[in-house]
Amino acid sequence: MSRREQISHVVRRASMGAHPDIVAGLDSVDAAIARVLDLSGTPPQVPIGAPPASIDAQRPVEIVSTIGWWLDQMRASPRLIEERLVWFWHDHFATSIAKVRAPYLMQQQHATVRAHATGNFAELLHAIAKDPAMLVYLDGNGNAVGKVNENFGRECLELFTMGIGGGYTQHDVVEASRAFSGWVVNVPGRRYSARLEAFGAPPWHSIAIPQRHDSGSKTLLGTTAALDLDGALDVILGQPATGRFVAAKLYRELVGIAADDEAATRLGDAFARDWSIMGLVEAILADQAFTSPSAVRSRVRTPVEKLVGLVQAGGATSFDLGIVRNRAARGQGAFGIGEALRSIGFIPFVPPNVGGFPGGSGLLGPHQLVHAFDLLQVFDAAPVVPDDTDALFARFGLFDVSRGTRRVIDAEDDPGRRFALAAMSPEFAVA
Numbered sequence: 001m002s003r004r005e006q007i008s009h010v011v012r013r014a015s016m017g018a019h020p021d022i023v024a025g026l027d028s029v030d031a032a033i034a035r036v037l038d039l040s041g042t043p044p045q046v047p048i049g050a051p052p053a054s055i056d057a058q059r060p061v062e063i064v065s066t067i068g069w070w071l072d073q074m075r076a077s078p079r080l081i082e083e084r085l086v087w088f089w090h091d092h093f094a095t096s097i098a099k100v101r102a103p104y105l106m107q108q109q110h111a112t113v114r115a116h117a118t119g120n121f122a123e124l125l126h127a128i129a130k131d132p133a134m135l136v137y138l139d140g141n142g143n144a145v146g147k148v149n150e151n152f153g154r155e156c157l158e159l160f161t162m163g164i165g166g167g168y169t170q171h172d173v174v175e176a177s178r179a180f181s182g183w184v185v186n187v188p189g190r191r192y193s194a195r196l197e198a199f200g201a202p203p204w205h206s207i208a209i210p211q212r213h214d215s216g217s218k219t220l221l222g223t224t225a226a227l228d229l230d231g232a233l234d235v236i237l238g239q240p241a242t243g244r245f246v247a248a249k250l251y252r253e254l255v256g257i258a259a260d261d262e263a264a265t266r267l268g269d270a271f272a273r274d275w276s277i278m279g280l281v282e283a284i285l286a287d288q289a290f291t292s293p294s295a296v297r298s299r300v301r302t303p304v305e306k307l308v309g310l311v312q313a314g315g316a317t318s319f320d321l322g323i324v325r326n327r328a329a330r331g332q333g334a335f336g337i338g339e340a341l342r343s344i345g346f347i348p349f350v351p352p353n354v355g356g357f358p359g360g361s362g363l364l365g366p367h368q369l370v371h372a373f374d375l376l377q378v379f380d381a382a383p384v385v386p387d388d389t390d391a392l393f394a395r396f397g398l399f400d401v402s403r404g405t406r407r408v409i410d411a412e413d414d415p416g417r418r419f420a421l422a423a424m425s426p427e428f429a430v431a
Contacts, residue, residue, distance in 0.1 A: 314383025
């Protein structure tokens with residue numbers, strides 16, 4: 001493995017693209033790690049408009065502008081690790097506009113995730129548990145004393161904290177759900193909105209209603225007390241399984257291979273001491289496995305990463321998502337980038353379920369690979385294509401390329417087709 005490939009590996013794993021111009025200016029793996037961890041730039045502010053007058057004043061398709069803004073942050077933000085972590089937490093705490101139906105709430109959640117993405121996991125978990133979009137998505141509005149809804153309680157333990165096999169039982173799911181009861185969202189336009197505002201909940205905000213909360217004693221994971229939402233989350237955070245599960249998941253995201261038991265325990269226990277997300281990231285990037293040959297190109301590149309990498313490789317500076325369901329509406333043969341992402345099933349803010357987006361071999365099916373070609377329509381004009389094959393590969397962050405791939409590119413004279421072939425190469429399919 002060449003030094004250039006190692007440097008590129010660090011950048012693509014700790015960001016959401018290939019960033020060829022940044023890679024070109026780095027001369028060592030240590031310099032690359034320092035660069036991706038650099039958070040000295042000004043963090044971006046999520047563009048959120050004025051609160052809508054009612055739920056009926058919004059359409060889910062209005063989230064498109066936020067997706068375009070986010071993709072542009074992935075393309076150009078100097079805060080590389082921040083964009084990787086924002087995506088990671090968006091996938092970890094998966095919430096879909098398809099059910100929430102209110103772009104304003106999804107924008108608020110994105111701002112919350114972004115504010116905590118490089119900060120403290122415990123604070124992020126507490127914030128997400130009260131987040132209006134999450135409460136709507138996992139039916140928190142219907143979780144009340146006497147009619148407990150277990151959706152968030154189950155997913156909190158199974159997907160967000162301890163993980164399957166983490167040591168909790170169905171009894172713990174019920175007790176956590178009782179503790180989480182009473183939180184509701186003031187959705188303008190709904191019949192109860194005025195009453196919630198009288199309780200002190202502004203439109204589009206969440207609030208705990210004491211009369212709806214199960215205030216009785218609960219026994220959660222061995223702790224018996226009259227737990228509320230924050231108290232129950234603290235009990236869950238106190239379980240060794242929580243730090244180990246989250247640390248192992250982020251390890252797999254960044255390293256590309258599963259953490260063994262020793263690494264998960266070591267990283268997870270250290271993480272749980274202060275819940276510093278950047279402390280965990282730095283420990284993972286310092287682990288010798290991160291730059292080992294087995295880690296390089298061990299992770300399948302997601303369609304979003306492919307799209308960002310394409311834009312960076314070809315020099316495009318804007319995204320025309322144009323999500324439509326009827327191709328004829330855009331003219332003969334038209335197929336927008338947003339439509340391509342929808343066809344692949346990988347639109348930000350629209351995960352297929354609470355488990356998040358597919359990964360690994362699930363991204364390598366014939367349908368996904370064929371429709372990856374549609375991402376090339378991100379370019380309004382022909383991309384800039386270097387004549388030199390090595391220079392072309394470098395634009396995609398690729399350095400150690402197989403003879404077969406190189407032969408295919410060298411045999412093609414048309415610049416546009418050379419670019420497309422590089423974009424669809426086996427080397428670019430993995431990150």
